[in-house]
């Protein structure tokens with residue numbers, strides 16, 4: 001129940017047993033095209049989607065350094081650890097970076113973003129994190145942010161690493177120029193691949209930027225993609241796994257996958273409310289994929305999570321940075337379903353009670369089930 005990597009279905013694990021193939025042959029071209037099609041369904045786009053053998057950060061660095069360089073300016077709003085890393089990627093690329101901030105647990109107001117854009121001469125991009133995994137905040141203003149980007153003629157870049165597949169993000173409808181997703185989150189594949197969609201406008205912007213790293217040069221990936229290949233040796237077992245994971249999403253249907261994530265998150269939030277455990281983010285921007293919850297007074301983070309792990313076999317994450325010891329985070333992604341929600345809630349209630357807190361686990365589970373029932377899923 002970590003906010004990534006998440007549980008990987010057996011079908012996906014088994015796909016990795018496929019014998020290794022020639023990555024410069026027709027078998028790989030078939031695999032590449034199949035993964036590409038699955039990605040387009042996931043991103044809801046007709047844009048090209050590239051697949052890099054790298055973690056999420058590799059995809060972020062590749063995207064940023066392919067469109068930005070010294071002399072360029074960019075706005076990257078910061079409201080947690082991963083948006084801060086996104087801003088850092090822009091600084092690494094040599095771009096002049098303006099970062100409006102917001103208190104942890106909230107997302108910046110679009111007006112603040114616009115003010116930051118106004119300060120710059122021709123901002124080349126507006127880069128945002130859609131789901132801030134460190135605080136459990138989903139920034140629900142993407143269309144307003146896109147309108148701001150458009151007003152300044154800037155590219156709109158979205159780090160959707162911990163949310164694509166788990167919440168609404170129709171790339172084409174929203175007009176996202178670059179969208180980045182990680183294999184190890186809502187897609188329920190193992191870690192190690194990052195998916196990057198590129199609009200034609202983003203491709204054109206790349207033409208005038210001199211790449212700083214050959215491994216992260218998206219121009220090279222585009223060239224090799226024409227013949228269904230990657231420029232460097234791909235992580236073949238992960239490609240087979242991703243193909244299967246995307247097939248599962250297609251079988252379920254994107255709408256249903258997104259709805260399942262929403263209802264599991266809703267059930268979690270209503271059970272936590274029954275337990276008296278409060279979410280860290282504001283109500284308006286609570287994530288459907290990462291639940292960041294405040295510890296009730298007196299609960300020791302290390303002891304709590306060790307008990308969950310050792311007695312209940314449930315792994316959750318602690319708070320990030322300034323929130324360490326103050327919050328815990330539950331990943332509600334990928335394979336997430338009613339039984340995983342129930343099991344996690346019982347374990348959390350018992351582990352809290354073990355440290356002297358008083359909550360009724362049956363009450364909590366009933367609230368979750370009531371929520372599933374109201375949504376027609378119980």
Ligand SMILES: Cc1ncc(COP(=O)(O)O)c(C=O)c1O
Pocket residue numbers: 003004055056057058060082129131132133159160161162182
């Ligand atoms: C929103 C977001 N961006 C970037 C990353 C970095 O991804 P990775 O750790 O796979 O490099 C993460 C990882 O959790 C994330 O949640």
